[in-house]
Amino acid sequence: MLRWKYSRPLFGLLLALLALAPILGANPLSRPGLQQTMAVAFIWGGLALTYDLLFGFTGLLSFGHALYFATGVYVSCILINHDVVVWWLAALISIAVSALLALLIGAASLRTSGITFAMVTLAFGEAGHVIIQRNFFNLTGGENGIALNADRIPSFFISVVNTKFIYWAALAALTLTYAVIWWVTESSAGRVFAALRDNELRVQVLGLNTQRYKLLAFVISAALASLLGAVMLIAAGSAAPRFADAGVTISLLLMVVLGGAVTRWGAVIGGIFYSIATTRLQDLTQQESFKTIPKWIGGPIAEPAFVLGLLFIFVVMFAPGGLSGAYYRLRLRAITKKSQ
Amino acid sequence: MNALSVSDLHVKINESHILHGVTFDVPAHKVTALLGRNGVGKSTTLKGILGLYPGTGSVQLNGREIIGVSTYKVVQFGIAYVPEDREIFSSLSVRENLALASRSKDNGAAFATIFELFPELDSRAAQIAGSLSGGQQQMVAIARALLNKNEVLLIDEPTKGLAPKLVTEVASALAKVAHETTMLLVEQNLALVKRIAHHVVVMDQGRVIFQGGPENLNDPAWVHQMLGVSGGHK
Amino acid sequence: METFILIGITGIGLGALYFLVASGLSLIYGLMGVLNFAHGSFLTVGAFVGFWVASKMGFETSMPEFILAMLVGGLAAGLFALLIEQLLITRLYDRHIDQALVTVGVSLVVGAVLGGWFGNDLRMFPAPMWFLSAIDIGGAKIPADRVVYIATAVLLLVGNWALLKFTRIGLIIRAGVENRNMVNALGINVRRAFSTVFFLGGFSAGVGGVLVSVYSNGVSPLIAGTYLIYGFIVVVIGGMGSVPGSFLAAMMIGVIRQFANYYATGLGDFVVVILLAVVLLIRPQGLLGKVRA
Secondary structure: OOOOOOHHHHHHHHHHHHHHHHHOOOOHHHOHHHHHHHHHHHHHHHHHHHHHHHHHHOOOOOOOOHHHHHHHHHHHHHHHHOOOOOHHHHHHHHHHHHHHHHHHHHHHHOOOOHHHHHHHHHHHHHHHHHHHHOOHHHOOOHHHOEEOOHHHOOHHHOOHHHHHHHHHHHHHHHHHHHHHHHHHHHOHHHHHHHHHHHOHHHHHHOOOOHHHHHHHHHHHHHHHHHHHHHHHHHHHOEEOHHHHOHHHHHHHHHHHHHHOOOOHHHHHHHHHHHHHHHHHHHHHHHOOHHHHOOHHHHHHHHOHHHHHHHHHHHHHHHOOOHHHHHHHHHHHHHHHHHOO | OEEEEEEEEEEEEOOEEEEEEEEEEEEOOOEEEEEOOOOOOHHHHHHHHHOOOOEEEEEEEOOEEOOOOOHHHHHHOOEEEEOOOOOOOOOOEHHHHHHHHOOOOOHHHHHHHHHHHOHHHHHOOOOEHHHOOHHHHHHHHHHHHHOOOOOEEEEEOOOOOOOHHHHHHHHHHHHHHHOOOEEEEEOOOHHHHHHHOOEEEEEEOOEEEEEEOHHHHHOHHHHHHHHOOOOOOO | OHHHHHHHHHHHHHHHHHHHHHHHHHHHHHHHOOOOOOHHHHHHHHHHHHHHHHHHOOOOOOHHHHHHHHHHHHHHHHHHHHHHHHHHHHHHOOOHHHHHHHHHHHHHHHHHHHHHHHOOOOEEOOOOHHHHOEEEEOOEEEEHHHHHHHHHHHHHHHHHHHHHHHOHHHHHHHHHHHOHHHHHOOOOOHHHHHHHHHHHHHHHHHHHHHHHHHHOOEEOOOOHHHHHHHHHHHHHHHOOOOHHHHHHHHHHHHHHHHHHHHHOOOHHHHHHHHHHHHHHHHOOOOOOOOOOO
């Protein structure tokens, strides 16, 4: 058994601790600063997991995933700001919109595969990015995005003191995303996804409609990405075009590869790690001691893409399974040694 | 003296164990026919010799061990290959297909010999290979294997899918060349095999089950047992 | 009418820039099956090196001097491409997805290094005076720089054609794009062709980078991103592995983009992206592409 028998109980304990930490008295997570950082990290962890469903589990290399995340952010923001519906209904509607969008785009794109599919999804993603940036219909606020109107959302999301509610919302969204994806991948549909990744022809020969399964994975991951987008709206306080950038999807790819594409928890860890690393690196560059490093080293290090890019190259070349792959390799060695 | 010695060759393709210790010899300057029903591993054996599939065991070319060596180097040592589906380059002209395969400094002399054997290629030298008929494409595939001075020719079902007249033409060309070269020929066409083979190797289920002279090919019962569509052998 | 011609030629000039990026991408994918996301880095490297050479000559360069800057930039980019290929790509032989991922990593690292050293802001790359002079074509005053872009692209197209048609390495590349394994089975070390193709791709991207910088009035690590995306769009629409296809597609896209932008700013990007989606859904192998096995 590759899974360590204590891993599930320990994981449950960790989740409980993370959930209770903000009210457990003096610990790092009782402070709003770290709560905000972790909230964003949880959102990215969840996003990475939704991307993993597409890429790691079903073998669909999409370059336009950011579109659905951004849809969640923007649709929720617009609905709330214009006082169309109450905040939580706005979030639900944004999920529905994303799912519908994914259904349409997926139905078209999934007629292609491989690199062509990657390019088509890139095209649609970029189209969305451009629409948001050019402020069509004067809805999306253009380059600067839209600030969320604080009056329209419950007071427990406002002000620094209440950061823990944002933290809890993010943790809840991550947990929900994980639960849904766990359920989907463990189900019989999930087995088909894995089979699709390895050999689509074999699945077709079994008489299964591969198109429908691919579309299912596509829509589910888009819907969950949208949920996380709605939470990001609350965490960030605004909707901005950078959420729809192709760079976001590239970052997700990095997160998933770093964490390990084939495992769920690997992708989540990859996302959380990436998010924290980016923030910490930026903090690092503000330190006084950092300013003494010669510019030709310090300059690149200040850019998160440098360290993360190098790490990424290292992982792809020498440790393709990422963090979780390495973990399971060590587990395997430990188990085989035990049985000798 | 054996031009090619295959010993205990195992080849796995994607977890499928195709060749289970294939062992046989290919005597120099003679034609050895590699026979067997469909799917027993004949093509895989040729590819294993060339290194197109990774294999374990031993393959010796005139005493030199070539197992594990990169395909292009194996070919440069003097093994020419005519694959089962011809695999000529349809976007290149006939002349370009030949030039690509040629390793000689002076293409003129090498081409002259080829055009003698296959006069039709001479007249179509500038034609795009993709527009050639199946038989003509087969000639290109064989011709380019004959361009260089090779120790061994590996030929995989050269008459497959050809009309009878073309089969005769290909057979004549091969027969002409058979005198000076060592050939390992995979063929289903027994008439051709009887005409030019000096040595016969029969395979079944990834193993060699017979090595010897071609006399048995005249015995229908033997042929049926070795190569017929029976449910395996004892 | 003059506006029409001006926009058209500007579009073709832009298309020429796209082609410089796309031609290398197309061959690299066609022959090696590698989706080279680092191609934008080659462009940036060429841009910075060309910028440096031009600055040493005082920017107000004559035509031969400017050509020198372009060639040096191209050479630097080509050598860098070769380095990447030898260090990283060859070790991932036949692992196509990993090769593509590694190039993503390279693009991030190079962007970060150059951004860290030189900053992400635009560094002025003033065009030499003769670039800005106008040439009269059909009543419209065309800036000379557009002609330079088009001339460079055409030279590249012709050079590429000549290489493929008349040289042995060109023959190997053409055959390899069709069937890589058979080329090996003919005793040819096809990997040497890979290195050549990577170098040439880097070279043309580098030359393109110098021109792009002049067109954008400055060098910055951030410019390459758009050109890389457009490069991919051109390659996919033109057909993977087909350099003439890329040329055709690049010209089309440049012109369409300019005309769309004329009617509404920003419409250009949107139209191109929709065009890509449409082409892919109707004819996935592109205009002149072969369906790759």
